[in-house]
Amino acid sequence: MKPVPFEQLPDEELVLLARNDRGAMETLVKRYTDAVWHQVRQFRGASEPDDLAQEGFLGLISAVCRYDSMRGVPFSAYAGKCITNSIVSALRRCRNLPLPVGTYDVPPLSQMQDKALPPDSVVQSRAQAAAMFCAMVNRLSRREYQVCILIYGGASYAQTAQQLGISVKSVDNALQRARRKLHAEGIVQ
Template structure:
């Protein structure tokens, strides 16, 4: 005589999606997931990763199974588990095809203080540079713009004076005027 507390897959699936029914189905089908994952044991993914992908497929099966489609849940779950694992394997093989020269190590970036900006940060930075360029054009004289350009590229006051055929005091005065004009500018 069958125990009345043991419910069929369909009974568990027709219950409102509660945690106990889902947990029971996961426990019931975990050996199936492991068996399907073992078929791919010689793949680039480790056993635990294969099982995890299979469990994702099982959860997808639990959430999308429709009895009226005609397949039993065990058949449907098996296909979902297998498809999920194969999909993960395809993804891994696609990543394998990326040229190694185009990959950047996270550690290299971290140790070399390389900063990657999000698209939003890049847009805002470009907008700030555009605003700064506009302010420089409107507020600074052509002489002050030339002094600032040379100062930004690392020229000393005397180098700037030589290139612009001015004395260093004129260069210092220009830089002081530039600083005053830019103090109130907000970006």
């Protein structure tokens, strides 16, 4: 029997695979790039759009790591909330402002459009963001990828070490290597 391509899998199955498979994560990132940029546009003028998008993608990673289908919430709703909360948290850290969370409803992904930007620029910025994130994921070793997914998903060093069956020092080393690689590529500051 031929395996089903990632693009044809529903979100909930793809999330389970993305925790250990880069290809599945890339597919989810591409699928949710529009959602991230939609949330970034909600905070137009509050900060640099690319910085907010990066925070949104970290929120997406967090959603992948923490999603529990047993709670009965669709992944798209959970991811949308995680993306928004990550952006809002970043703005709070930068400006120390009490920004409201959840003051507006997030429309379904199929209804997300931005008519204020020319279509060419929207497509180009979305494609660049997706390419940047996919490149970031592809530059890391499997261990570095696993550590980053868990740490950015909210796990502590000890929890990450326990889950991966390695020492806390190995977790720290893998995270530092990943940061150096990504910094050298100009992907993170």
